[in-house]
Amino acid sequence: MTIQEMLSFSSVAESQNGYTSVSIKQNVHVPVMKQAVIDALKVRDGGFYIDGTFGAGGHTRSILELGAVVLALDRDQDAVNRAAEFEKEYPNTFFIQRASFSNMDKIWGKKGAPMKVDGILLDLGFSSNQIENADRGFSFMKDGDLDMRFDISQELNAKSWLNNAVKDEMVRVFQEYGQEKNALLIANEIIRSRKANPISTTFDLVKIIEKYNEFDRKHAATRIFQAIRIHVNDEFTHIRKALVEAKKILKEHGRLAVLTFHSLEDKIVKDFFANEVSFLQLPTQSEVEENSRARSAKLRWMIKTEE
Numbered sequence: 001m002t003i004q005e006m007l008s009f010s011s012v013a014e015s016q017n018g019y020t021s022v023s024i025k026q027n028v029h030v031p032v033m034k035q036a037v038i039d040a041l042k043v044r045d046g047g048f049y050i051d052g053t054f055g056a057g058g059h060t061r062s063i064l065e066l067g068a069v070v071l072a073l074d075r076d077q078d079a080v081n082r083a084a085e086f087e088k089e090y091p092n093t094f095f096i097q098r099a100s101f102s103n104m105d106k107i108w109g110k111k112g113a114p115m116k117v118d119g120i121l122l123d124l125g126f127s128s129n130q131i132e133n134a135d136r137g138f139s140f141m142k143d144g145d146l147d148m149r150f151d152i153s154q155e156l157n158a159k160s161w162l163n164n165a166v167k168d169e170m171v172r173v174f175q176e177y178g179q180e181k182n183a184l185l186i187a188n189e190i191i192r193s194r195k196a197n198p199i200s201t202t203f204d205l206v207k208i209i210e211k212y213n214e215f216d217r218k219h220a221a222t223r224i225f226q227a228i229r230i231h232v233n234d235e236f237t238h239i240r241k242a243l244v245e246a247k248k249i250l251k252e253h254g255r256l257a258v259l260t261f262h263s264l265e266d267k268i269v270k271d272f273f274a275n276e277v278s279f280l281q282l283p284t285q286s287e288v289e290e291n292s293r294a295r296s297a298k299l300r301w302m303i304k305t306e307e
């Protein structure tokens, strides 16, 4: 059985069926801690790797360039569409599927791939392509449809949730996923506002938040936008499941590397790694200066020591 047969996942063209892809705005996503990730995964020629968060493919490319095989996943159809050039360039070593990384074990095992994986990468959060595209609703700096879904085939989006959630649920989400101190005031204001007019754009929401929050090192809407994004995409459930599944399909001495961008994400990974042989690395000062996304990044990785 060839690698292609073992990993014969649906191609880019097939995976578009049934989904309307939103327009792709070309924007360069600079991969965070690229060399550190390669070192953490100890990428080797001929090794098998899963990039659970393909995004713009920056990390995937550097793994492929070392002669390894990559199965890339992303929940976002736009990211999968961008992979077409990778499929042409690396027809025998690059494979992509639109899927959540929480299903990586099933996808890896789907075609009976007999071997286990050398390394797995999760680069959490959103890509520059997503934040730059106002229509995706991730950015509080751009006016656009309040969507925030990674997977646009999913029913729940930010707008539908905000216009229907009860107060207690909103307060819990804002506090738990955003550590927002004005959660109750903002939830009350959302309820008042949506009675008059449904909230439909990012700036509708920013205006509400700015009544209670001021710019304080971070934009006033940072915490609420983070909270809604985490909730709408059920991000923490996917991350927790992915860590468990990743460990199952790693070979002995295989490596799992995770890039996190805020303390809540990082705590999930740190807790999971607590009983593993694990390491932590932060970006260098020069990387932080060159790539604003690296500012809050933490790279943790673990080495699987037993089957």
Ligand SMILES: C[S@@+](CC[C@H](N)C(=O)[O-])C[C@H]1O[C@@H](n2cnc3c(N)ncnc32)[C@H](O)[C@@H]1O
Pocket (backbone or CB within 6 Å): 029, 030, 031, 032, 052, 053, 054, 055, 056, 057, 058, 059, 060, 073, 074, 075, 076, 079, 099, 100, 101, 102, 123, 124, 125, 126, 127, 128, 150, 238, 239
């Ligand atoms: C920070 S970007 C990855 C960037 C990538 N490493 C690169 O170098 O271009 C994160 C990506 O993960 C995707 N994503 C978020 N949650 C996911 C999940 N549960 N499963 C798969 N992909 C996910 C997002 O759609 C986004 O494209």
